[in-house]
Amino acid sequence: MTAATAEPTTDDPQGYSARHLSVLEGLEAVRKRPGMYIGSTDSRGLAHCLWEIVDNSVDEALAGYCSHIQVTMHADGSFEVADDGRGIPVDVEPRTGLPGVELVMTRLHAGGKFGGVSYTASGGLHGVGASVVNALSARLDVEIDRDGRTWAMSFKRGLPGEFADAGRPNARFKKRSGVHEIGRVGKNVTGTRTRFWPDLQIFLKDATVDGPLVMDRMRQTAFLIPGLTIDVRDERGEEPVEETFRFDGGIGEFCTYLAKDPAIVEILRLEGKGGFTETVPVLDDQGHLTPTDVERELEVDVALRWGTGYETITRSFVNVIATPKGGTHVRGFERALVRVLNEQLRATKLLKNNDEDVLKEDCLEGLTAVVTVRLPEPQFEGQTKEILGTSAATRIVAQVVTRELKAVFDNPGRGQKQQLRTVLEKVVGAAKTRIAARTQRDNQRRKNALENSALPAKLVDCRSADDRSELFIVEGDSALGTAKLARNSEFQALLPIRGKILNVHKASVADMLKNAECASIIQVLGAGSGRTFDLNAARYGRVCLLADADVDGAHIRCLLLTLFYKYMRPMLDAGRVFSAVPPLHRIELIKPRKGQDKYIYTYSDGELRQRLVELERRGQRWKEPIQRYKGLGEMDADQLAETTLDPRHRVLRRIRVEDAESAAATFDLLMGSDVAPRRAFITAGASELDMDRIDT
Known part of the structure; x- marks a missing residue:
């Protein structure tokens, strides 16, 4: 480390001057900030050091010069990688005057991966892999077979030199630059052997390289380079573990x-x-980039x-x-x-x-x-x-x-x-x-938002919240005005719907929740829908369907019952759904007798004929024409209260599901999407229909 020094001046009250600036040279930066180069100083960083050395041998295999790699994890904590590639150059690099092996081991961004001349495809790119491992090693030995000779060089924490004892990182060390010859080999024998001892001053005490991890990595490499043989030996356990990988089929x-x-x-x-x-x-001929x-x-x-x-x-x-x-x-x-x-x-x-x-x-x-x-x-x-x-x-x-x-x-x-x-x-x-899962999530979110949101503005609520409370689902806004005056606001709530709601038996859950009328009914009742319906959470003791006494009213009741059957079935099972029965006719008597009501209400054409016969037999006259209600809106509040809303006089029809299977079959037949069975049902029953009862 070099530093420029200067005396503090009176203009520098905080004591911060050029002498506080540090310049890290060579491999000092690696030792100072190892995480920048290997990611961390734990087991992951230690494994990365091994991969850097292995990758150099793999690059030789990629270039077609290496067919065998040996990876050894020694019992003393060191790691060794050997290959039969070309061997790291040992001749002197002219610009630095250093042998090639010393250059790549001691200088950052030095190597044969630049310019695409020595390697057309490689994993190493920046020329820092071997030098970083060298900087973070207590000892690193490298041997190269080239030109019929074996060359060797050692390093201690990135500095070149010689150790007095082979294989011991703590042996006496003497600084010395240059590579030296240690033996002879065959002229065609080439390769590189690198062994390094991780520096415990850098790595955590418990940092280790997992044996199976190395096996998996080497197996993976053998898959990727068909014909390459990789031997892995782990000597750290009680018994050495050895495996050989070679796959000619590639990926x-x-x-x-x-x-x-x-x-x-x-x-x-x-x-x-x-x-x-x-x-x-x-790099050009002058050495410039x-x-x-x-x-x-x-x-x-x-x-x-x-x-x-x-x-x-x-x-x-x-x-x-x-x-x-x-x-x-x-x-x-x-x-x-x-x-x-x-x-x-x-x-x-x-x-x-x-x-x-x-x-x-x-x-x-x-x-x-x-x-x-x-x-x-x-x-x-x-x-x-x-x-x-x-x-x-x-x-x-x-x-x-x-x-x-x-x-x-x-x-x-x-x-x-x-x-x-x-x-x-x-x-x-x-x-x-x-898509189905997404739809289910969207429906659930929509349903949760529906159940948690404020009640709709069109609800005319009641004051009571006990079992007496009743929710009347009223057909049309016109009938709602009359029903407001006729109801008992203590326990009777009103919810108007517009016309015929969605046939939920044929529609999806998403379509049902999108329908404003269906959503309002579920929201007002406040007990959820489908599997999440909680009968005890219902806001009203009973629900009454209040529709006109004509064919359209019957259709609306059928659609509403379909909604309750499919999504609020417990209400039907508990007998808490009713159909209000408004009168169809009103007979106004001329000079009614003492104690006799002036108006007589009938609920069907048959009942009307029967009452008229009785009146005629008793010699009583009535005003013609007899009023036939086209809808609830034609009644005044007193009439609607007396006939339909007042518990003392009204007629309610309880809707029950006694036979679930039969009810399900009926709903499928009458309200399902399959038209053919419904057509057959109508055709078969056409002969039994009383033409006089058709409301036309």
Whole structure:
């Protein structure tokens, strides 16, 4: 660390001057702020150090120079990675005068990943991986086989030198620059062996690398590079654990390994490539970085299959580096997948013209997919490389997936046509389930809002809240005016409805809740609806349906009873729903006898004929024409109170459901959406109809 010093002046009352400014040089910045480079200093950060060294060997495999990698977790807490790649250069780099191995191990942003010359596709980009691990290691040893010789170099917390004892991080150390030869090998033998001991001054005491985690990571890498053999040995337990991974089938085998459910379609491989232009700084002959337009090529390889389950498993990689949080390549894959599946669903008529498009979540249900891309110098978000940021990847991946997936649907292989049809049906089923769930949530929210909101303004409430209280559902605003004067405001409440309400037997729950009249009835009663209906929460002791005594009034009563039967059934079961029976005729007597009422009310044509016969037999005359009520609005308040509302004189018809199955069948027949049985019922009963009773 270097610092510029200066004496404080009288103009600096807070004591803050240039001498308080620090300049971190070399690897000091890494040791001062390790989280910036490896994410954390716990087990996750320690594992990241191991991945940095492993990824260097994997980059050699990607370039075609490495076929075998050995990863060893030693009992003393150190980690070793060996490969048969080309080996880190040991010759002197002219600008710094340092051997190549010392340069990449001690200088940030130094390596062979810049400019796309040594590596056309790699996971390392910034040239900080090996140097960061070196800075955070109490000891790091590296051996390189090149040119028939074995070269070695050691470091202590990033400083080059020599240890007096091999394999001990606490051995006496002497600073020394340069690489030295320690043996001879065959001329064609090449490779790199790196072993490091994490610095306990940096990492937490309980930081460790989980053995199964390393096994999974190495298995994953072997899947991604067909033909690469990876040996993993864990010597930290009582017994060493060893595994070897090699998969010649690539990501197709990986997809099968990841899947947890039976397949409904065989593995689909979608491969292709595309080019794009990128402006990047490139080293010129003078060693200066100059912005240059570079033509890039991006290779796409996707394996996917749908299974019978519902879980989605997606793994994405860039140059074998996992991108657990996705990025532009995954975005392009998902867009193309949704677009192609929607097109196929429309083409096969599984989606009608007025149906909604399926969404990403529908297409991904039961899908297992591995999305890989390879390109030089990808742009990641941060050193941890969890998200790909190269914008061109979205377009190229989408183009490749669209083209290749369409080709699969247009020219299916033998036995594949039915499999693809099953996939489309699964996607449509997922969309229907999602829409149904959304509708259910919306209905529940609407119902909760309805039940919790204020009572409608058109309700004419009563003062009492005990079992005597009655709610009259009145047909029409005209009848409401008369009923207001006729009612007993102590215990009789009025709720007007306009005309015929919705036939809820044929409508959905959503349509029912949207209907203003149905919503008002449920809201005023205050006990909920459907399964959530609570009879004890009802605001009124009984409900009375007050409609005209004609065919339309009968229809309105039938529609109201349908609403109660389907959504407020406990009210019917408890016998708390009634139908008020208003008179149909009024006979005005001429010179009524003593004690006889001047008006006689009848409730049907048959009753009218019978009463007229009786009056004629007794020699009593009546005023012609006999009044026939066309509606409740024609009655004055005294008449309505006397005949329909006053408990001392009125006639109420209790509505009960004695036989639930028979009642359900009747509602289905008369109010359901199936027309044919209703037509047959009407036709069969036409001969029994008394034509004189038709109200025309």
